[in-house]
Amino acid sequence: MTAPDEPLETVTLELDDPRPDEVLVRLAATGICASDAHTHSGRIPSPSPCVLGHEGAGVVERAGANVTHVGVGDHVALSWMPSCGVCRHCVSGRPVLCTAAAPALLAGTLLDGTVRLHRDGRPVSHYSFLSTFATHTVVPAASAIRIGREVPLAVASLVGCGILTGYGAVVNKARVIPGSSVLIFGAGGVGLSAVMAARVSGAGQILVVDPVASKLEEAKIFGATDGLVPSEHLVERIRDLSGGGVDYAIDAAGGEGILGQAFAATIPGGTIVCVGMPDVHARPSLPGPELVRDEKIVTGSLYGSSRPSLDIPSILRQYAAGVLPLDRMITQAYDLDRIDHAFADMHAGLLKRGVVVFDEALAGFATPPVTLAA
Ligand SMILES: [Zn+2]
Ligand SMILES: [Zn+2]
Structure with a gap:
Protein backbone atom coordinates (compact mmCIF):
# COMPACT_ATOMS: atom_id res chain seq x y z
CA MET A 1 0.00 0.00 0.00
CA ILE A 147 1.46 -25.18 15.68
CA GLY A 148 1.00 -28.79 14.62
CA ARG A 149 1.95 -29.83 11.09
CA GLU A 150 -1.39 -31.57 10.54
CA VAL A 151 -3.23 -28.25 10.20
CA PRO A 152 -3.57 -26.68 6.72
CA LEU A 153 -1.80 -23.34 6.96
CA ALA A 154 -4.67 -21.47 5.28
CA VAL A 155 -6.84 -22.49 8.24
CA ALA A 156 -4.07 -21.62 10.69
CA SER A 157 -3.69 -18.17 9.14
CA LEU A 158 -7.27 -17.21 10.02
CA VAL A 159 -6.86 -18.06 13.68
CA GLY A 160 -4.42 -15.16 14.08
CA CYS A 161 -7.14 -12.49 13.95
CA GLY A 162 -10.85 -13.02 13.27
CA ILE A 163 -11.28 -16.50 14.72
CA LEU A 164 -9.34 -15.78 17.91
CA THR A 165 -11.24 -12.50 18.37
CA GLY A 166 -14.70 -14.09 18.17
CA TYR A 167 -13.82 -17.35 19.92
CA GLY A 168 -12.01 -15.61 22.76
CA ALA A 169 -14.84 -13.14 23.40
CA VAL A 170 -17.11 -16.12 24.13
CA VAL A 171 -14.67 -18.47 25.88
CA ASN A 172 -12.24 -16.13 27.65
CA LYS A 173 -14.36 -13.04 28.36
CA ALA A 174 -18.04 -14.05 28.51
CA ARG A 175 -17.11 -17.55 29.78
CA VAL A 176 -20.30 -19.05 28.35
CA ILE A 177 -21.52 -22.09 30.29
CA PRO A 178 -23.48 -25.14 29.04
CA GLY A 179 -27.21 -24.66 28.56
CA SER A 180 -27.04 -20.86 28.46
CA SER A 181 -28.37 -18.49 25.80
CA VAL A 182 -26.02 -16.37 23.69
CA LEU A 183 -26.96 -13.46 21.43
CA ILE A 184 -24.45 -12.47 18.72
CA PHE A 185 -24.68 -9.30 16.63
CA GLY A 186 -22.94 -9.68 13.25
CA ALA A 187 -22.47 -12.82 11.13
CA GLY A 188 -19.11 -11.94 9.55
CA GLY A 189 -15.86 -13.76 10.32
CA VAL A 190 -15.76 -12.67 13.97
CA GLY A 191 -19.47 -13.30 14.56
CA LEU A 192 -19.35 -16.79 13.02
CA SER A 193 -16.33 -17.59 15.17
CA ALA A 194 -18.33 -16.51 18.20
CA VAL A 195 -21.16 -18.81 17.06
CA MET A 196 -18.75 -21.78 16.82
CA ALA A 197 -17.32 -20.98 20.25
CA ALA A 198 -20.80 -20.71 21.81
CA ARG A 199 -21.65 -24.08 20.33
CA VAL A 200 -18.54 -25.86 21.65
CA SER A 201 -19.18 -24.18 25.02
CA GLY A 202 -22.51 -25.98 25.16
CA ALA A 203 -24.83 -22.99 24.77
CA GLY A 204 -28.43 -24.18 24.48
CA GLN A 205 -29.57 -21.25 22.39
CA ILE A 206 -27.49 -19.16 19.95
CA LEU A 207 -29.33 -16.21 18.43
CA VAL A 208 -27.65 -14.24 15.63
CA VAL A 209 -28.62 -10.79 14.36
CA ASP A 210 -27.47 -9.60 10.92
CA PRO A 211 -29.17 -7.45 8.25
CA VAL A 212 -28.20 -9.93 5.49
CA ALA A 213 -30.60 -12.91 5.53
CA SER A 214 -28.19 -15.22 3.63
CA LYS A 215 -25.57 -14.72 6.35
CA LEU A 216 -28.11 -15.85 8.93
CA GLU A 217 -28.54 -19.12 7.03
CA GLU A 218 -24.76 -19.58 7.06
CA ALA A 219 -24.70 -18.86 10.80
CA LYS A 220 -27.08 -21.78 11.31
CA ILE A 221 -24.59 -24.10 9.58
CA PHE A 222 -22.05 -23.03 12.22
CA GLY A 223 -24.46 -23.66 15.09
CA ALA A 224 -26.88 -20.73 15.39
CA THR A 225 -30.35 -21.78 16.54
CA ASP A 226 -32.17 -18.58 15.54
CA GLY A 227 -31.43 -15.89 12.94
CA LEU A 228 -32.92 -12.41 13.21
CA VAL A 229 -32.91 -9.45 10.83
CA PRO A 230 -32.86 -6.12 12.75
CA SER A 231 -36.31 -4.59 13.14
CA GLU A 232 -38.18 -2.13 15.33
CA HIS A 233 -39.21 -4.94 17.67
CA LEU A 234 -35.88 -6.77 17.75
CA VAL A 235 -35.42 -6.67 21.53
CA GLU A 236 -38.97 -7.92 22.19
CA ARG A 237 -38.46 -10.79 19.74
CA ILE A 238 -35.20 -11.78 21.42
CA ARG A 239 -36.86 -11.69 24.85
CA ASP A 240 -39.72 -13.84 23.53
CA LEU A 241 -37.38 -16.39 21.96
CA SER A 242 -35.11 -16.63 25.01
CA GLY A 243 -37.74 -16.68 27.73
CA GLY A 244 -37.17 -13.16 29.01
CA GLY A 245 -33.64 -12.31 27.87
CA VAL A 246 -30.31 -13.90 27.00
CA ASP A 247 -27.52 -14.76 29.42
CA TYR A 248 -24.80 -13.29 27.20
CA ALA A 249 -24.69 -10.81 24.33
CA ILE A 250 -21.68 -10.45 22.02
CA ASP A 251 -21.48 -7.36 19.81
CA ALA A 252 -19.31 -8.48 16.91
CA ALA A 253 -20.51 -5.59 14.72
CA GLY A 254 -19.80 -2.39 16.66
CA GLY A 255 -22.49 -0.35 14.92
CA GLU A 256 -24.39 2.56 16.43
CA GLY A 257 -27.19 1.53 18.79
CA ILE A 258 -26.17 -2.12 19.08
CA LEU A 259 -24.84 -1.86 22.64
CA GLY A 260 -28.19 -0.45 23.80
CA GLN A 261 -30.07 -3.32 22.15
CA ALA A 262 -27.65 -5.89 23.57
CA PHE A 263 -28.06 -4.40 27.05
CA ALA A 264 -31.86 -4.41 26.82
CA ALA A 265 -31.98 -7.99 25.50
CA THR A 266 -29.83 -9.40 28.32
CA ILE A 267 -31.29 -10.76 31.58
CA PRO A 268 -30.38 -9.22 34.95
CA GLY A 269 -26.95 -10.48 35.92
CA GLY A 270 -26.10 -11.09 32.27
CA THR A 271 -22.92 -10.16 30.45
CA ILE A 272 -22.50 -7.95 27.36
CA VAL A 273 -19.16 -8.18 25.52
CA CYS A 274 -18.22 -5.47 22.99
CA VAL A 275 -15.92 -6.81 20.26
CA GLY A 276 -16.62 -4.94 17.01
CA MET A 277 -14.69 -1.67 16.89
CA PRO A 278 -17.10 1.31 17.01
CA ASP A 279 -16.52 4.59 15.21
CA VAL A 280 -13.77 6.62 16.86
CA HIS A 281 -16.33 9.27 17.91
CA ALA A 282 -18.89 6.79 19.32
CA ARG A 283 -20.11 7.61 22.86
CA PRO A 284 -22.75 4.96 23.64
CA SER A 285 -25.00 5.51 26.66
CA LEU A 286 -26.71 3.01 28.97
CA PRO A 287 -29.68 3.29 31.36
CA GLY A 288 -27.91 4.07 34.65
CA PRO A 289 -30.48 2.76 37.18
CA GLU A 290 -30.76 -0.58 35.34
CA LEU A 291 -26.99 -0.91 35.25
CA VAL A 292 -27.05 -0.79 39.07
CA ARG A 293 -30.26 -2.69 39.80
CA ASP A 294 -29.81 -5.46 37.24
CA GLU A 295 -26.11 -6.06 37.94
CA LYS A 296 -25.37 -6.42 34.25
CA ILE A 297 -21.73 -6.61 33.23
CA VAL A 298 -20.66 -4.57 30.19
CA THR A 299 -17.10 -5.18 29.05
CA GLY A 300 -14.84 -4.92 26.03
CA SER A 301 -12.74 -7.70 24.54
CA LEU A 302 -9.60 -7.09 22.46
CA TYR A 303 -8.18 -9.92 20.35
CA GLY A 304 -10.34 -12.43 22.18
CA SER A 305 -8.91 -11.40 25.57
CA SER A 306 -6.49 -14.12 24.59
CA ARG A 307 -3.16 -15.56 25.53
CA PRO A 308 -2.26 -16.25 21.90
CA SER A 309 0.47 -18.80 22.58
CA LEU A 310 -2.06 -20.94 24.49
CA ASP A 311 -5.29 -20.15 22.64
CA ILE A 312 -4.11 -20.46 19.01
CA PRO A 313 -2.81 -24.05 19.43
CA SER A 314 -5.91 -24.91 21.50
CA ILE A 315 -8.27 -23.68 18.77
CA LEU A 316 -6.32 -25.59 16.11
CA ARG A 317 -6.44 -28.79 18.18
CA GLN A 318 -10.23 -28.40 18.33
CA TYR A 319 -10.23 -27.98 14.53
CA ALA A 320 -8.10 -31.12 14.10
CA ALA A 321 -10.48 -33.00 16.41
CA GLY A 322 -13.44 -32.02 14.21
CA VAL A 323 -15.01 -29.83 16.89
CA LEU A 324 -14.49 -26.39 15.29
ZN1 LIG B 1 -8.04 -8.57 11.57
ZN1 LIG C 1 3.91 -6.76 28.15
Whole structure:
Protein backbone atom coordinates (compact mmCIF):
# COMPACT_ATOMS: atom_id res chain seq x y z
CA MET A 1 0.00 0.00 0.00
CA THR A 2 1.71 3.20 -1.15
CA ALA A 3 -0.87 5.53 0.43
CA PRO A 4 -4.51 5.38 1.58
CA ASP A 5 -6.94 4.81 -1.28
CA GLU A 6 -4.14 4.45 -3.86
CA PRO A 7 -4.25 1.14 -5.78
CA LEU A 8 -2.41 -1.71 -4.09
CA GLU A 9 0.84 -2.67 -5.86
CA THR A 10 2.62 -6.02 -6.00
CA VAL A 11 6.33 -5.17 -5.87
CA THR A 12 9.64 -6.65 -4.75
CA LEU A 13 11.00 -5.13 -1.54
CA GLU A 14 14.25 -5.57 0.40
CA LEU A 15 13.75 -7.54 3.63
CA ASP A 16 16.46 -7.30 6.32
CA ASP A 17 17.62 -10.31 8.30
CA PRO A 18 15.81 -11.00 11.58
CA ARG A 19 17.41 -9.43 14.67
CA PRO A 20 18.11 -11.58 17.77
CA ASP A 21 14.50 -11.52 19.03
CA GLU A 22 12.84 -11.94 15.61
CA VAL A 23 12.11 -14.66 13.08
CA LEU A 24 11.92 -14.80 9.28
CA VAL A 25 8.80 -16.64 8.11
CA ARG A 26 7.99 -17.90 4.61
CA LEU A 27 4.24 -17.45 4.37
CA ALA A 28 1.97 -20.20 3.05
CA ALA A 29 -1.29 -18.25 3.35
CA THR A 30 -2.78 -15.06 4.72
CA GLY A 31 -6.35 -14.16 5.53
CA ILE A 32 -7.90 -10.88 4.41
CA CYS A 33 -9.53 -8.99 7.26
CA ALA A 34 -11.82 -5.96 7.17
CA SER A 35 -9.15 -4.07 9.12
CA ASP A 36 -6.85 -4.30 6.08
CA ALA A 37 -9.55 -2.68 3.98
CA HIS A 38 -10.26 -0.03 6.63
CA THR A 39 -6.54 0.81 6.70
CA HIS A 40 -6.40 0.93 2.90
CA SER A 41 -9.37 3.33 2.86
CA GLY A 42 -7.80 5.51 5.58
CA ARG A 43 -10.54 4.85 8.16
CA ILE A 44 -7.91 3.19 10.38
CA PRO A 45 -4.82 5.44 10.26
CA SER A 46 -1.50 3.60 9.85
CA PRO A 47 1.87 4.73 8.46
CA SER A 48 2.42 4.21 4.72
CA PRO A 49 3.92 3.07 2.46
CA CYS A 50 3.44 -0.27 4.17
CA VAL A 51 2.84 -3.95 3.54
CA LEU A 52 -0.69 -4.78 4.75
CA GLY A 53 -1.92 -8.11 6.11
CA HIS A 54 -2.13 -9.36 9.70
CA GLU A 55 -3.49 -12.95 9.53
CA GLY A 56 -0.75 -15.29 8.41
CA ALA A 57 0.77 -18.73 8.77
CA GLY A 58 3.91 -20.23 7.34
CA VAL A 59 7.25 -21.90 7.98
CA VAL A 60 10.16 -20.47 9.97
CA GLU A 61 13.15 -19.93 7.67
CA ARG A 62 15.51 -18.22 10.11
CA ALA A 63 15.39 -17.55 13.84
CA GLY A 64 17.33 -14.85 15.70
CA ALA A 65 20.03 -15.77 18.21
CA ASN A 66 17.79 -15.31 21.27
CA VAL A 67 14.85 -17.32 19.92
CA THR A 68 14.30 -20.67 21.61
CA HIS A 69 10.57 -21.49 21.28
CA VAL A 70 10.59 -21.97 17.49
CA GLY A 71 13.21 -23.16 15.04
CA VAL A 72 13.86 -23.48 11.31
CA GLY A 73 11.17 -25.60 9.63
CA ASP A 74 8.53 -25.16 12.35
CA HIS A 75 5.01 -24.32 11.23
CA VAL A 76 3.77 -21.13 12.85
CA ALA A 77 0.59 -19.08 13.03
CA LEU A 78 1.22 -15.38 13.53
CA SER A 79 -0.19 -13.21 16.31
CA TRP A 80 -0.46 -9.46 15.73
CA MET A 81 -0.19 -8.83 19.46
CA PRO A 82 3.29 -9.92 20.53
CA SER A 83 3.72 -9.50 24.29
CA CYS A 84 6.82 -8.47 26.20
CA GLY A 85 6.25 -10.97 29.02
CA VAL A 86 7.42 -8.56 31.74
CA CYS A 87 4.97 -5.62 31.94
CA ARG A 88 2.24 -5.75 34.62
CA HIS A 89 -0.42 -6.87 32.13
CA CYS A 90 1.71 -9.65 30.68
CA VAL A 91 2.64 -10.84 34.17
CA SER A 92 -1.02 -10.80 35.26
CA GLY A 93 -2.02 -13.03 32.33
CA ARG A 94 -3.51 -10.36 30.06
CA PRO A 95 -0.91 -10.09 27.28
CA VAL A 96 -3.29 -8.38 24.84
CA LEU A 97 -2.97 -5.31 27.09
CA CYS A 98 0.86 -5.40 26.85
CA THR A 99 2.17 -1.85 27.23
CA ALA A 100 5.23 -2.49 25.06
CA ALA A 101 3.46 -3.70 21.93
CA ALA A 102 0.76 -1.08 21.31
CA PRO A 103 3.01 1.95 20.61
CA ALA A 104 5.12 0.02 18.08
CA LEU A 105 2.00 -1.39 16.41
CA LEU A 106 0.63 2.12 15.86
CA ALA A 107 4.06 3.37 14.67
CA GLY A 108 4.27 0.66 11.99
CA THR A 109 7.56 -0.70 13.30
CA LEU A 110 8.76 -3.88 14.98
CA LEU A 111 9.16 -3.91 18.80
CA ASP A 112 12.50 -2.05 18.78
CA GLY A 113 11.02 0.88 16.85
CA THR A 114 12.75 0.11 13.54
CA VAL A 115 11.68 -1.50 10.24
CA ARG A 116 13.05 -4.45 8.23
CA LEU A 117 11.36 -3.43 4.97
CA HIS A 118 12.82 -1.12 2.35
CA ARG A 119 12.04 -0.09 -1.21
CA ASP A 120 15.02 1.20 -3.17
CA GLY A 121 16.70 1.88 0.18
CA ARG A 122 13.81 3.89 1.64
CA PRO A 123 11.94 2.56 4.71
CA VAL A 124 8.59 0.81 4.29
CA SER A 125 6.34 0.41 7.35
CA HIS A 126 5.15 -2.85 8.84
CA TYR A 127 1.45 -3.38 9.52
CA SER A 128 0.41 -4.83 12.89
CA PHE A 129 3.93 -6.34 13.19
CA LEU A 130 3.11 -8.97 10.56
CA SER A 131 2.78 -7.56 7.00
CA THR A 132 1.49 -10.88 5.71
CA PHE A 133 0.52 -9.80 2.17
CA ALA A 134 4.00 -10.95 1.20
CA THR A 135 5.89 -14.14 0.46
CA HIS A 136 8.22 -13.55 3.43
CA THR A 137 8.07 -11.49 6.61
CA VAL A 138 10.24 -10.73 9.63
CA VAL A 139 8.18 -10.65 12.84
CA PRO A 140 8.81 -10.42 16.60
CA ALA A 141 9.58 -13.89 17.95
CA ALA A 142 6.61 -13.54 20.32
CA SER A 143 4.34 -13.26 17.27
CA ALA A 144 5.34 -16.69 15.97
CA ILE A 145 3.19 -19.39 17.59
CA ARG A 146 4.31 -22.95 16.89
CA ILE A 147 1.46 -25.18 15.68
CA GLY A 148 1.00 -28.79 14.62
CA ARG A 149 1.95 -29.83 11.09
CA GLU A 150 -1.39 -31.57 10.54
CA VAL A 151 -3.23 -28.25 10.20
CA PRO A 152 -3.57 -26.68 6.72
CA LEU A 153 -1.80 -23.34 6.96
CA ALA A 154 -4.67 -21.47 5.28
CA VAL A 155 -6.84 -22.49 8.24
CA ALA A 156 -4.07 -21.62 10.69
CA SER A 157 -3.69 -18.17 9.14
CA LEU A 158 -7.27 -17.21 10.02
CA VAL A 159 -6.86 -18.06 13.68
CA GLY A 160 -4.42 -15.16 14.08
CA CYS A 161 -7.14 -12.49 13.95
CA GLY A 162 -10.85 -13.02 13.27
CA ILE A 163 -11.28 -16.50 14.72
CA LEU A 164 -9.34 -15.78 17.91
CA THR A 165 -11.24 -12.50 18.37
CA GLY A 166 -14.70 -14.09 18.17
CA TYR A 167 -13.82 -17.35 19.92
CA GLY A 168 -12.01 -15.61 22.76
CA ALA A 169 -14.84 -13.14 23.40
CA VAL A 170 -17.11 -16.12 24.13
CA VAL A 171 -14.67 -18.47 25.88
CA ASN A 172 -12.24 -16.13 27.65
CA LYS A 173 -14.36 -13.04 28.36
CA ALA A 174 -18.04 -14.05 28.51
CA ARG A 175 -17.11 -17.55 29.78
CA VAL A 176 -20.30 -19.05 28.35
CA ILE A 177 -21.52 -22.09 30.29
CA PRO A 178 -23.48 -25.14 29.04
CA GLY A 179 -27.21 -24.66 28.56
CA SER A 180 -27.04 -20.86 28.46
CA SER A 181 -28.37 -18.49 25.80
CA VAL A 182 -26.02 -16.37 23.69
CA LEU A 183 -26.96 -13.46 21.43
CA ILE A 184 -24.45 -12.47 18.72
CA PHE A 185 -24.68 -9.30 16.63
CA GLY A 186 -22.94 -9.68 13.25
CA ALA A 187 -22.47 -12.82 11.13
CA GLY A 188 -19.11 -11.94 9.55
CA GLY A 189 -15.86 -13.76 10.32
CA VAL A 190 -15.76 -12.67 13.97
CA GLY A 191 -19.47 -13.30 14.56
CA LEU A 192 -19.35 -16.79 13.02
CA SER A 193 -16.33 -17.59 15.17
CA ALA A 194 -18.33 -16.51 18.20
CA VAL A 195 -21.16 -18.81 17.06
CA MET A 196 -18.75 -21.78 16.82
CA ALA A 197 -17.32 -20.98 20.25
CA ALA A 198 -20.80 -20.71 21.81
CA ARG A 199 -21.65 -24.08 20.33
CA VAL A 200 -18.54 -25.86 21.65
CA SER A 201 -19.18 -24.18 25.02
CA GLY A 202 -22.51 -25.98 25.16
CA ALA A 203 -24.83 -22.99 24.77
CA GLY A 204 -28.43 -24.18 24.48
CA GLN A 205 -29.57 -21.25 22.39
CA ILE A 206 -27.49 -19.16 19.95
CA LEU A 207 -29.33 -16.21 18.43
CA VAL A 208 -27.65 -14.24 15.63
CA VAL A 209 -28.62 -10.79 14.36
CA ASP A 210 -27.47 -9.60 10.92
CA PRO A 211 -29.17 -7.45 8.25
CA VAL A 212 -28.20 -9.93 5.49
CA ALA A 213 -30.60 -12.91 5.53
CA SER A 214 -28.19 -15.22 3.63
CA LYS A 215 -25.57 -14.72 6.35
CA LEU A 216 -28.11 -15.85 8.93
CA GLU A 217 -28.54 -19.12 7.03
CA GLU A 218 -24.76 -19.58 7.06
CA ALA A 219 -24.70 -18.86 10.80
CA LYS A 220 -27.08 -21.78 11.31
CA ILE A 221 -24.59 -24.10 9.58
CA PHE A 222 -22.05 -23.03 12.22
CA GLY A 223 -24.46 -23.66 15.09
CA ALA A 224 -26.88 -20.73 15.39
CA THR A 225 -30.35 -21.78 16.54
CA ASP A 226 -32.17 -18.58 15.54
CA GLY A 227 -31.43 -15.89 12.94
CA LEU A 228 -32.92 -12.41 13.21
CA VAL A 229 -32.91 -9.45 10.83
CA PRO A 230 -32.86 -6.12 12.75
CA SER A 231 -36.31 -4.59 13.14
CA GLU A 232 -38.18 -2.13 15.33
CA HIS A 233 -39.21 -4.94 17.67
CA LEU A 234 -35.88 -6.77 17.75
CA VAL A 235 -35.42 -6.67 21.53
CA GLU A 236 -38.97 -7.92 22.19
CA ARG A 237 -38.46 -10.79 19.74
CA ILE A 238 -35.20 -11.78 21.42
CA ARG A 239 -36.86 -11.69 24.85
CA ASP A 240 -39.72 -13.84 23.53
CA LEU A 241 -37.38 -16.39 21.96
CA SER A 242 -35.11 -16.63 25.01
CA GLY A 243 -37.74 -16.68 27.73
CA GLY A 244 -37.17 -13.16 29.01
CA GLY A 245 -33.64 -12.31 27.87
CA VAL A 246 -30.31 -13.90 27.00
CA ASP A 247 -27.52 -14.76 29.42
CA TYR A 248 -24.80 -13.29 27.20
CA ALA A 249 -24.69 -10.81 24.33
CA ILE A 250 -21.68 -10.45 22.02
CA ASP A 251 -21.48 -7.36 19.81
CA ALA A 252 -19.31 -8.48 16.91
CA ALA A 253 -20.51 -5.59 14.72
CA GLY A 254 -19.80 -2.39 16.66
CA GLY A 255 -22.49 -0.35 14.92
CA GLU A 256 -24.39 2.56 16.43
CA GLY A 257 -27.19 1.53 18.79
CA ILE A 258 -26.17 -2.12 19.08
CA LEU A 259 -24.84 -1.86 22.64
CA GLY A 260 -28.19 -0.45 23.80
CA GLN A 261 -30.07 -3.32 22.15
CA ALA A 262 -27.65 -5.89 23.57
CA PHE A 263 -28.06 -4.40 27.05
CA ALA A 264 -31.86 -4.41 26.82
CA ALA A 265 -31.98 -7.99 25.50
CA THR A 266 -29.83 -9.40 28.32
CA ILE A 267 -31.29 -10.76 31.58
CA PRO A 268 -30.38 -9.22 34.95
CA GLY A 269 -26.95 -10.48 35.92
CA GLY A 270 -26.10 -11.09 32.27
CA THR A 271 -22.92 -10.16 30.45
CA ILE A 272 -22.50 -7.95 27.36
CA VAL A 273 -19.16 -8.18 25.52
CA CYS A 274 -18.22 -5.47 22.99
CA VAL A 275 -15.92 -6.81 20.26
CA GLY A 276 -16.62 -4.94 17.01
CA MET A 277 -14.69 -1.67 16.89
CA PRO A 278 -17.10 1.31 17.01
CA ASP A 279 -16.52 4.59 15.21
CA VAL A 280 -13.77 6.62 16.86
CA HIS A 281 -16.33 9.27 17.91
CA ALA A 282 -18.89 6.79 19.32
CA ARG A 283 -20.11 7.61 22.86
CA PRO A 284 -22.75 4.96 23.64
CA SER A 285 -25.00 5.51 26.66
CA LEU A 286 -26.71 3.01 28.97
CA PRO A 287 -29.68 3.29 31.36
CA GLY A 288 -27.91 4.07 34.65
CA PRO A 289 -30.48 2.76 37.18
CA GLU A 290 -30.76 -0.58 35.34
CA LEU A 291 -26.99 -0.91 35.25
CA VAL A 292 -27.05 -0.79 39.07
CA ARG A 293 -30.26 -2.69 39.80
CA ASP A 294 -29.81 -5.46 37.24
CA GLU A 295 -26.11 -6.06 37.94
CA LYS A 296 -25.37 -6.42 34.25
CA ILE A 297 -21.73 -6.61 33.23
CA VAL A 298 -20.66 -4.57 30.19
CA THR A 299 -17.10 -5.18 29.05
CA GLY A 300 -14.84 -4.92 26.03
CA SER A 301 -12.74 -7.70 24.54
CA LEU A 302 -9.60 -7.09 22.46
CA TYR A 303 -8.18 -9.92 20.35
CA GLY A 304 -10.34 -12.43 22.18
CA SER A 305 -8.91 -11.40 25.57
CA SER A 306 -6.49 -14.12 24.59
CA ARG A 307 -3.16 -15.56 25.53
CA PRO A 308 -2.26 -16.25 21.90
CA SER A 309 0.47 -18.80 22.58
CA LEU A 310 -2.06 -20.94 24.49
CA ASP A 311 -5.29 -20.15 22.64
CA ILE A 312 -4.11 -20.46 19.01
CA PRO A 313 -2.81 -24.05 19.43
CA SER A 314 -5.91 -24.91 21.50
CA ILE A 315 -8.27 -23.68 18.77
CA LEU A 316 -6.32 -25.59 16.11
CA ARG A 317 -6.44 -28.79 18.18
CA GLN A 318 -10.23 -28.40 18.33
CA TYR A 319 -10.23 -27.98 14.53
CA ALA A 320 -8.10 -31.12 14.10
CA ALA A 321 -10.48 -33.00 16.41
CA GLY A 322 -13.44 -32.02 14.21
CA VAL A 323 -15.01 -29.83 16.89
CA LEU A 324 -14.49 -26.39 15.29
CA PRO A 325 -15.22 -26.38 11.50
CA LEU A 326 -12.74 -23.59 10.79
CA ASP A 327 -12.14 -24.58 7.16
CA ARG A 328 -15.76 -23.72 6.38
CA MET A 329 -14.83 -20.09 7.05
CA ILE A 330 -12.81 -19.96 3.81
CA THR A 331 -14.98 -18.92 0.87
CA GLN A 332 -12.26 -18.36 -1.73
CA ALA A 333 -8.48 -18.46 -2.21
CA TYR A 334 -6.57 -15.93 -4.36
CA ASP A 335 -3.09 -15.34 -5.76
CA LEU A 336 -1.32 -12.29 -4.34
CA ASP A 337 -1.57 -10.40 -7.62
CA ARG A 338 -5.36 -10.78 -7.48
CA ILE A 339 -5.68 -9.27 -4.02
CA ASP A 340 -7.67 -6.32 -5.36
CA HIS A 341 -10.28 -8.87 -6.53
CA ALA A 342 -10.31 -10.31 -3.03
CA PHE A 343 -10.95 -6.85 -1.57
CA ALA A 344 -13.75 -6.31 -4.11
CA ASP A 345 -15.35 -9.65 -3.18
CA MET A 346 -15.09 -8.75 0.50
CA HIS A 347 -16.68 -5.32 -0.08
CA ALA A 348 -19.49 -7.02 -2.06
CA GLY A 349 -20.24 -9.20 0.98
CA LEU A 350 -19.38 -12.41 -0.89
CA LEU A 351 -16.77 -13.73 1.54
CA LYS A 352 -16.89 -15.27 4.96
CA ARG A 353 -13.12 -15.15 4.69
CA GLY A 354 -10.88 -14.81 1.65
CA VAL A 355 -7.31 -16.05 1.79
CA VAL A 356 -4.25 -15.31 -0.31
CA VAL A 357 -2.32 -18.52 -0.92
CA PHE A 358 1.45 -18.55 -1.54
CA ASP A 359 2.02 -22.33 -1.25
CA GLU A 360 -0.97 -24.47 -2.21
CA ALA A 361 0.45 -27.67 -0.73
CA LEU A 362 1.10 -26.19 2.71
CA ALA A 363 -1.96 -23.96 2.68
CA GLY A 364 -4.25 -26.86 1.83
CA PHE A 365 -6.25 -24.70 -0.56
CA ALA A 366 -5.91 -24.14 -4.30
CA THR A 367 -6.35 -20.77 -6.00
CA PRO A 368 -8.90 -21.09 -8.81
CA PRO A 369 -8.44 -18.44 -11.52
CA VAL A 370 -11.87 -16.92 -10.89
CA THR A 371 -13.25 -14.24 -8.61
CA LEU A 372 -16.67 -14.26 -7.09
CA ALA A 373 -17.66 -10.76 -8.12
CA ALA A 374 -16.78 -11.45 -11.80
ZN1 LIG B 1 -8.04 -8.57 11.57
ZN1 LIG C 1 3.91 -6.76 28.15
